Amino acid sequence: MFKISLSQRNAPMLLAILFLLVLPLVVRQEYWIYVMTIGLYYAILASTWNVMAGFLGRVSFAHAAFAAIGAYASALSVLHLGIPPAVGMLIGMAAGTVFSLFIGYLSLRLRGVYFTLSTLAFAEIFRIVVTVEYEYTRGSLGLETPKLIEGVLSYMPYYYVALAILLGTLFSTYVILNSAFGLKIKAVGNSEEAAEALGINSAKVKVIMFMFTSAITSLAGAFYGHLIGLVSPEVGAFDQLALVIAMAVVGGLGSLPGPVIGALLLEVISEYLREFGIFRLLIFAGLIIVTLRFFRRGIYGTLKQVIFGG
Amino acid sequence: MKAVLEVHSVTKSFGGLIAVNNFSMEVREREIVGLIGPNGAGKTTLLNLVTGFLKPDKGRIVFMGEEITGLPPHKICIKGVARTFQLIKPFPKLSILDAIAVGALVRVRSKVEAYKRAHEVIEFLGLKNPHRLCESLNVVEEKLVELGRALATNPKLLLIDEIAAGLRPSEVEDIKRVIRVIRDEYNVSIVVVEHVMPLVMGVSDRIVVMSSGSKVTEGKPEEVASNPKVISIYLGERRGRMLGVKS
Numbered sequence: 001m002f003k004i005s006l007s008q009r010n011a012p013m014l015l016a017i018l019f020l021l022v023l024p025l026v027v028r029q030e031y032w033i034y035v036m037t038i039g040l041y042y043a044i045l046a047s048t049w050n051v052m053a054g055f056l057g058r059v060s061f062a063h064a065a066f067a068a069i070g071a072y073a074s075a076l077s078v079l080h081l082g083i084p085p086a087v088g089m090l091i092g093m094a095a096g097t098v099f100s101l102f103i104g105y106l107s108l109r110l111r112g113v114y115f116t117l118s119t120l121a122f123a124e125i126f127r128i129v130v131t132v133e134y135e136y137t138r139g140s141l142g143l144e145t146p147k148l149i150e151g152v153l154s155y156m157p158y159y160y161v162a163l164a165i166l167l168g169t170l171f172s173t174y175v176i177l178n179s180a181f182g183l184k185i186k187a188v189g190n191s192e193e194a195a196e197a198l199g200i201n202s203a204k205v206k207v208i209m210f211m212f213t214s215a216i217t218s219l220a221g222a223f224y225g226h227l228i229g230l231v232s233p234e235v236g237a238f239d240q241l242a243l244v245i246a247m248a249v250v251g252g253l254g255s256l257p258g259p260v261i262g263a264l265l266l267e268v269i270s271e272y273l274r275e276f277g278i279f280r281l282l283i284f285a286g287l288i289i290v291t292l293r294f295f296r297r298g299i300y301g302t303l304k305q306v307i308f309g310g
Numbered sequence: 311m312k313a314v315l316e317v318h319s320v321t322k323s324f325g326g327l328i329a330v331n332n333f334s335m336e337v338r339e340r341e342i343v344g345l346i347g348p349n350g351a352g353k354t355t356l357l358n359l360v361t362g363f364l365k366p367d368k369g370r371i372v373f374m375g376e377e378i379t380g381l382p383p384h385k386i387c388i389k390g391v392a393r394t395f396q397l398i399k400p401f402p403k404l405s406i407l408d409a410i411a412v413g414a415l416v417r418v419r420s421k422v423e424a425y426k427r428a429h430e431v432i433e434f435l436g437l438k439n440p441h442r443l444c445e446s447l448n449v450v451e452e453k454l455v456e457l458g459r460a461l462a463t464n465p466k467l468l469l470i471d472e473i474a475a476g477l478r479p480s481e482v483e484d485i486k487r488v489i490r491v492i493r494d495e496y497n498v499s500i501v502v503v504e505h506v507m508p509l510v511m512g513v514s515d516r517i518v519v520m521s522s523g524s525k526v527t528e529g530k531p532e533e534v535a536s537n538p539k540v541i542s543i544y545l546g547e548r549r550g551r552m553l554g555v556k557s
Contacts, residue, residue: 194459
């Protein structure tokens with residue numbers, strides 16, 4: 001169906017993948033490998049958020065909440081059912097998919113900003129329920145979960161698991177966007193009414209893509225829980241969402257590499273700005289404003305324009 | 311001739327305003343029907359009712375002998391009704407080719423097949439350089455792409471909403487020719503909603519006149535044009551221009 005040829009066009013992409021593959025072997029500092037692993041986690045979230053926002057024009061405020069759903073579903077099933085974390089991650093993914101079907105079905109028929117508002121409401125409800133249901137979730141103390149890979153102290157394996165999920169996300173997104181269904185996605189993103197007049201069930205397209213992105217987001221969230229060994233309501237908090245949005249926007253909305261570049265860059269910057277604490281968000285908010293005002297295409301889009309001139 | 315579209319006493323009101331009032335009409339096979347009337351007569355509302363963007367309060371809409379009243383827009387398109395929009399709704403970030411292929415996807419599953427059909431439509435409409443983005447097109451090209459998308463869905467009935475608005479007389483002549491050729495090549499019935507009299511008078515087999523949501527009269531273009539009722543409610547001030555078109 002699709003050809004992948006070694007042309008000049010995808011040479012940069014292959015170089016980037018190679019770079020990410022050898023990065024931990026070159027860096028060799030556990031701390032920075034850990035930071036890059038977290039960066040990859042954010043890259044997955046920013047990429048999936050970008051599919052809804054950049055290609056379908058639907059801004060979801062429940063994105064971090066879906067990561068939290070995956071994390072809690074996985075942690076709880078590992079603790080109560082005694083299954084290995086890898087299986088727990090799949091349960092987390094399934095939980096996110098089911099939730100997204102309900103929320104998507106109810107809210108994606110709404111036009112414009114109302115979808116965004118209802119996802120915000122859902123995210124807040126979820127966060128409050130998790131904080132209040134102390135017996136199950138240990139509230140804001142957080143739930144301790146087993147690590148994904150036992151008996152290994154290095155973060156190197158985690159890095160490669162995260163990279164595999166990210167590459168799988170990007171590859172499947174690429175395949176979907178370039179299929180016949182992808183053409184329908186772009187049509188709905190450009191003009192919903194025109195798409196409907198051309199026989200496209202826009203609600204169905206949106207719900208399917210919301211389920212797809214939420215499934216991957218929950219999987220990533222479950223992975224994150226088993227990476228740091230603690231799941232707390234913070235995983236789904238608003239500052240996490242704001243960070244993900246900043247990464248996608250600064251990197252470049254509506255492109256596949258953009259959010260990845262934005263995520264890795266902002267995560268590294270965020271480490272250097274650690275002493276500012278929550279005020280880092282102010283800096284990122286400033287970055288969003290600067291990007292939207294002067295470089296609407298983000299880092300990736302602007303670079304591409306400068307290098308290829310179009 | 312068999313009726314392709316039958317509208318049976320359809321009524322639609324918005325709050326206290328009755329936009330379409332107990333309106334009936336039909337469109338027969340391979341017929342071009344002009345739908346005219348002053349601003350606010352309810353022409354576009356009627357189009358929205360037929361294509362499912364609005365649901366009628368009362369009345370039935372039958373397409374090819376099958377009731378389609380209240381179906382959602384995409385299902386009505388699948389049945390074979392296509393439309394263009396008065397305020398065009400382009401896909402700015404898609405290429406001409408992609409935009410038209412979207413329309414073809416309602417009939418074929420594979421992308422290759424959709425592009426093949428899109429190329430045929432593009433050639434038919436004489437659009438050049440189909441890899442340009444839709445946001446970079448001029449008015450005429452935008453309208454042709456809008457028409458091409460609708461054609462690519464392979465409709466039995468095509469509803470064209472004010473396509474000539476804002477075009478130069480020479481461009482109107484081109485569109486007129488295109489509409490006729492579409493009817494002949496694609497074997498499709500067409501409803502033309504239009505304010506530009508030279509277009510609608512020149513192209514229609516039959517004209518339906520609407521005013522304040524109701525049908526005033528219908529008939530051949532020359533009959534309608536000489537109907538005193540029509541002249542008084544709608545064409546009074548433009549009578550001279552009308553007569554010019556007729557000759």
